[in-house]
Amino acid sequence: VPASWNILYKDGDTWKAVENTGACGAERDKFNHVNFEAVTTTAMRLEVNFQATFSAGVQRWRVK
Secondary structure, eight states, X not given: OOSEEEEEEEEXXXXXXXXXXXXXXXXXXXXXXXXXXXXXOSOEEEEEEOOTTOOOOOOOOOOO
8 A cells, every 4th residue: 555645636837735624545455535625627636655665556546
């Protein structure tokens, strides 16, 4: 699992972190969910910080 992750949205030419309404989970072998304040944007980015001694990946990313 990643050490941490966050979602960013594009505001003009700048990437900004969304305002989470809860913690970003990082549990093994399950979907990890986060709720955040609604944003209007043209793009979103998933920022993942991996653990130093482990490999990790993203299987699926869904935005509702």
